[in-house]
Amino acid sequence: MSESAVIVPVPEAEPVVGEFRASLDRSAGWGVPAHVTVIYPFLAPDRLGLDELRRLRDAVRSVPRFDVSFPEVRWFADTVVWLAPHPADGFRALIDAVWSAFPECPPYGGAFDTPVPHLTIGDDAALDALSAAGDAVSRRLPVTASVQVAHLFQGSATPGAWRSVAELPLG
Secondary structure, rough: OOOOEEEOOOHHHHHHHHHHHHHOOOOHHHHOEEEEEEEEEOHHHHOOOHHHHHHHHHHHHHOOOEEEEEEEEEEEEEEEEEEEEEEOOHHHHHHHHHHHHHOOOOOHHHHOOOOOOOEEEOOOHHHHHHHHHHHHHHHOOOOEEEEEEEEEEEEOOOOHHHOEEEOOOOO
C-alpha cells in the first residue's frame, strides 16, 4: 500500500543520528531521511492531483523560512528517543498551516491532541539500544539547520520505497 507524508528533511542531522536510525527507526530503511514530520499520514497518492499539490505548496509557502537547533535528546515514554527542535515554533506553524489546508489529514491520524515536533532517533526497539543511542547522540549535539523547504514523500513499507515527489519551499 502506498502512502504519503509531508516532512522537513534535516540533512545536517544525518551524521549524528544516521547510524542509529539505520537500526532503530524503520522509516530509515524505507528510504526516509532524518526529518521532522509535518503531516503523516497525508493524502493517498492517488488523491494527490494538481489542485491538492497547489494547495499544499501554498500552505507551506505561508510559513517563513527559519533556523533551528536540536540541542537535546528527549523521550516519549520509554519507546521513542528523539531530538527536540528549538525553537519548535516554525515546525508548529508548518503543521498548523498544512493541517488547516487539509483538515481531513490530522497529524498522526489524530492519535495525539497536540503533535510534538521531533526528529526520531529510534522507536519500538529494545530500551537498552534506544538508551545507548540517546546517550551517544546527546554527546554530539547541538545540530543546527536552516529550514527552507519541506518535501512531499510517497512510498510503502518496502525497503527503499519512499521518495520525495515534490519540493515545497517555505516563504
